[in-house]
Amino acid sequence: DGGITQSPKYLFRKEGQNVTLSCEQNLNHDAMYWYRQDPGQGLRLIYYSQIVNDFQKGDIAEGYSVSREKKESFPLTVTSAQKNPTAFYLCASRDPTGGTRYTFGSGTRLTVV
Amino acid sequence: RKEVEQDPGPFNVPEGATVAFNCTYSNSASQSFFWYRQDCRKEPKLLMSVYSSGNEDGRFTAQLNRASQYISLLIRDSKLSDSATYLCVVYNAGNMLTFGGGTRLMVKP
Numbered sequence: 001d002g003g004i005t006q007s008p009k010y011l012f013r014k015e016g017q018n019v020t021l022s023c024e025q026n027l028n029h030d031a032m033y034w035y036r037q038d039p040g041q042g043l044r045l046i047y048y049s050q051i052v053n054d055f056q057k058g059d060i061a062e063g064y065s066v067s068r069e070k071k072e073s074f075p076l077t078v079t080s081a082q083k084n085p086t087a088f089y090l091c092a093s094r095d096p097t098g099g100t101r102y103t104f105g106s107g108t109r110l111t112v113v
Numbered sequence: 114r115k116e117v118e119q120d121p122g123p124f125n126v127p128e129g130a131t132v133a134f135n136c137t138y139s140n141s142a143s144q145s146f147f148w149y150r151q152d153c154r155k156e157p158k159l160l161m162s163v164y165s166s167g168n169e170d171g172r173f174t175a176q177l178n179r180a181s182q183y184i185s186l187l188i189r190d191s192k193l194s195d196s197a198t199y200l201c202v203v204y205n206a207g208n209m210l211t212f213g214g215g216t217r218l219m220v221k222p
Contacts, residue, residue: 033210035212040121040215040217041214042117042119042200042215043200043212044212045209045211048209088154090157100145100147100204100210102159104156104157104158105156106155106156107154107155107156109154
């Protein structure tokens with residue numbers, strides 16, 4: 001079945017460390033997105049990529065970095081510059097031929113210890 | 114001002130009740146509108162799109178008022194399984210979804 005796989009499901013990081021969250025899709029979608037969700041809050045856009053080898057900052061990109069070397073993969077690195085990284089991270093993709101329909105991964109819960 | 118605003122709730126209702134959620138959006142050029150459902154610690158899932166003429170899907174009715182920049186979701190005959198957070202989502206030019214903060218619904222026996 002086609003879908004988006006995020007790994008790991010739970011991740012613990014020590015302060016000052018960088019950590020990379022994986023997002024892989026086999027939907028053949030061009031556009032991919034990273035969102036952050038804090039408790040009781042909506043989703044906020046971190047980075048997005050409309051096509052391979054291109055990506056754009058979202059509303060809260062500071063302290064994060066991404067790459068898009070392959071269509072299937074859009075990893076997110078949470079750097080030590082991100083002051084409050086504990087959150088639920090969601091990856092999504094969009095099929096442009098499907099209009100506005102987004103497919104979400106099941107998320108990664110990152111906790112700084 | 115947030116681009117998409119919702120009452121966070123929680124709305125506590127008994128089974129069988131009718132409950133309505135509202136949402137306002139600030140960008141008058143917004144093109145499409147949706148309600149997503151999110152269960153605790155899970156990803157959001159599309160509940161229904163919202164059309165200008167209003168639309169219904171079983172017990173769920175969505176309405177859009179473009180003049181007032183207002184979206185609503187009505188749930189009739191609430192079930193325990195309806196307990197979740199409901200996210201109002203707006204799609205703008207540039208292929209971006211903008212999410213409201215969500216309204217939490219708790220249906221009690």
